[in-house]
Amino acid sequence: MGILAGKRILVTGVLTDSSIAFHVAKVAQQEGATVVLTGYGRLSLVERIAKRLPDPPPVLELDVTDQGHLDSLAERLSGHVDRLDGVVHAVAFAPQDALGGNFLNTSWEDVATAVQVSAFSLKSLAMAALPLMNGGGSIVGLDFDASVAWPGYDWMGVAKAALESCARYLARELGGKGIRVNLVSAGPLRTMAAKSIPSFGRFEGLWAERAPLGWNMTDPEPAARGCVALLSDWFPATTAEIVHVDGGTHAMGG
Secondary structure (H helix, E strand, O other): OOOOOOOEEEEOOOOOOOOHHHHHHHHHHHOOOEEEEEEOOOHHHHHHHHOOOOOOOOEEEOOOOOHHHHHHHHHHHOOOOOOOOEEEEOOOOOOHHHOOOOHHHOOHHHHHHHHHHHHHHHHHHHHHHHHHOOOOEEEEEEEOOOOOOOOOOHHHHHHHHHHHHHHHHHHHHHHHHOEEEEEEEEOOOOOOOHHHOOOOHHHHHHHHHHOOOOOOOOOOHHHHHHHHHHHOOOOOOOOOOEEEEOOOHHHOOO
16 A cells, blocks of 8 residues: 555646656555646646556646636536645746846846746645645645755746745644645756756756765656655654755755
8 A cells, every 4th residue: 555545636737757746646646646737838738748647637727826727726626536635836937037147137027927936826826725625734845955046046046945935834824724834855857947947957067976875867756756755644743844855965065
């Protein structure tokens, strides 16, 4: 019996089969969970990717900036599951002008988009899922270490710092409902999202040099397993935590 046997898990942000979100859905199913996916924009692509999972799950449309989508999410989910035990927030976006060394010249409009989609949406998603989480559960978000300034990461780095703070406040507010809120800070991976970061290639040498355990930039499964562990009942008293799955790089000096 898997560690998610009987659990109902909502996974957002699946776009390709190289994404952490896809591998979270895959490992969650292997561990016994019933999974529902959400996608935005190219739903036909998400539906095609969903068919590569062991048990192709339903796909719902969700734009985390659309209040109508958020307000109707619980009702739409109810057509597939009677409750939610876990939610995976794997949504992030920054306009190109907010990345790549343009930090001092980025407009507020672009900054606001990055913060709303990448940080505020954690709260939005939690509130949208809340009606189906009456029995408590686990919310897990995907992070990239925001304790330092990364070259070219710019306002997405600021948005990730906001995500980390948002997770702590959500943990405070939702703890009384039995809901844990944690983040997994993964090392860099060659995903679709990574392609939008102009300086991404510079991370590869850094991780190769610093990670005590080593780091494979083409393998999302370690990060996915970290998410699944936090979704399970094996961390019943852990909340407001950032679990690093990065080979140990975050703890190493220069």
